[in-house]
Amino acid sequence: MNRIIISILTLISAFVASADTWFPYPAAPEALPFGRPRANYIVEHFWDRCPWKSAYSSKARMAETIADFASFIPHAQADTVFTSINVLIKNSQKKPDDFRTLLNIARAQFYSDTTSTFSPEVYLSFAEAAAVFKKFNHEERANYLGQAMSIKNSTEGNPIPSLEVFDINGNKSNLNDTIPGIQTYILIFERPEAGRTERVFFSANISVNKLTEAGLIQPILICAGTPDQSWWDSTKNLPQGWRAVALPNAETLFDLRANPSVYMTDPNMIITSRLIPISYLTANCENLVKSAGL
16 A cells, blocks of 8 residues: 555656646645545546647647556546546547547557556447547447447456357357356357467366366357358367357457457356466366365
8 A cells, every 4th residue: 555655646746746748737735645535636637727729739748648647547536537537538529530539549548458557447438438429420430339349248247248159050049148057157269260279278178177077167169250161170179068159240249359368257147357368267277176176
């Protein structure tokens, strides 16, 4: 906790004292306690002195400003953060080109592979606002609606939606179909043209097979695309208890930035973990087998 407080104080001192910010940042009143109360104040009032008419005259400076704003987000209350984000969105929407710039900055800041402030929940606010922005054309709105749907479908605590999938024989079913007794579902999204080494090692792991045979887990291999015969052929030797299906439009419905992209759910298909490395998942299965005495 002390480190967090010191970090916040350092940021506040640096931002307030700096003459190189795009516009003056708020300074928390001295009477406020250190820590979250001061971070809340900074976040709540961050945009008070933003010159909205010229804010996007330098995209680079605005991007730096949003990066500064993002650095306070982990230290502030969620409702304060999202209220401030709404202020940013509404003022940026006065000019469609400014809003487009904001959306690009927000995606880079909160939803890119390289950002240090990755937060799908934060970026969702921007995507949802863009999806209903009347000054965007249908194609733009549809693009952001798809992004918002993908984030919601991929967020921990949300259910896997009922989506139609098909197996090697063309039989259709729902992705979120459940089996009594299964405690954990492991969804492994795999692009048809990508390598299959990680999946092969996982399916050959003794602990994974023990848990599957015991009916405690069910691995579900999902072709994230249109499978060719070679992909289907590669699924014929999967261990008993696995399920192999295809979902051609998976990449528009889920966050699949890794390959394979692995999700875990509870018995009700509620997401418990997302984008898990296969190596980490394998180690967890091995530990579970030891603790369960299987």
